[in-house]
Amino acid sequence: MSIDIAPKPNWFSRIAHPGQFVAWSRPLIWPLAAITALLFVVGLYFAFFHSPADYQMGETVRIMYIHVPNAWLSQFVYAIMAASALGTLVWRHPLADVSMKAAAPLGAVFTALALFTGSLWGRPTWGTFWEWDGRMTSTLVLLLIYLGIIALWRAFDDQLRAARVIAVFTLVGAVNIPIIKFSVDWWSTLHQPASVFTPGGPHMPGSILLPLFIMFFAFTFLFLLLHLVAIHTEVKRRKVMTLEKRAAGASA
Numbered sequence: 001m002s003i004d005i006a007p008k009p010n011w012f013s014r015i016a017h018p019g020q021f022v023a024w025s026r027p028l029i030w031p032l033a034a035i036t037a038l039l040f041v042v043g044l045y046f047a048f049f050h051s052p053a054d055y056q057m058g059e060t061v062r063i064m065y066i067h068v069p070n071a072w073l074s075q076f077v078y079a080i081m082a083a084s085a086l087g088t089l090v091w092r093h094p095l096a097d098v099s100m101k102a103a104a105p106l107g108a109v110f111t112a113l114a115l116f117t118g119s120l121w122g123r124p125t126w127g128t129f130w131e132w133d134g135r136m137t138s139t140l141v142l143l144l145i146y147l148g149i150i151a152l153w154r155a156f157d158d159q160l161r162a163a164r165v166i167a168v169f170t171l172v173g174a175v176n177i178p179i180i181k182f183s184v185d186w187w188s189t190l191h192q193p194a195s196v197f198t199p200g201g202p203h204m205p206g207s208i209l210l211p212l213f214i215m216f217f218a219f220t221f222l223f224l225l226l227h228l229v230a231i232h233t234e235v236k237r238r239k240v241m242t243l244e245k246r247a248a249g250a251s252a
Helices: 011-015 018-050 059-089 094-126 134-155 159-173 176-186 206-251
Strands: none
Touching (some): 018 059, 018 206, 059 159, 094 134, 134 159
């Protein structure tokens, strides 16, 4: 009589299995959508009707409520991708590369919006739409990395092989994230240093800080919602591709 001594999958492996993940996370989509919509309504209301104009920038300061959350997400999404890349290379988890692929287009859009709104903000504030300073340049590099990753995913027919190659590329590209973060400290730049999370506390009034935080959470929940939907779509797409391959093999 043989004894099965193979280790049983732990609870995390079970809930993170692509099929199980889609099943238990599907009911979260509509609540996430409702929370996201509510946060945007409240955040935009405070940003445009309760937040005062800046004494230097005037009404232009309202661009900050769109620019800052997108700039934050441009880096946060890449951090999610880097963590997923580790899951692909180290643990070979099937959901990790799905998460990595689903996040890349979202990160590219948030980064593009950060660059676009930053240019709109920069023209009346600094007198120029673009300046090749440390933060702008490194953020542009981040956008090019996102676009390169998206192109790599489309260049491979074998998604499992693509996942390992792109995971390595993603981890190498993660070097750019601290460069973006600390560029204002390392080089002379038009961007101001950190003014929210500082040892002495925020350097802005509560009337500006409150809508900024609400918009920060609104965009973050928007990413979580879109990322979840994109993961579901990619899991179903791969399932269909697998069934098509099996059917083609059977007919052959």
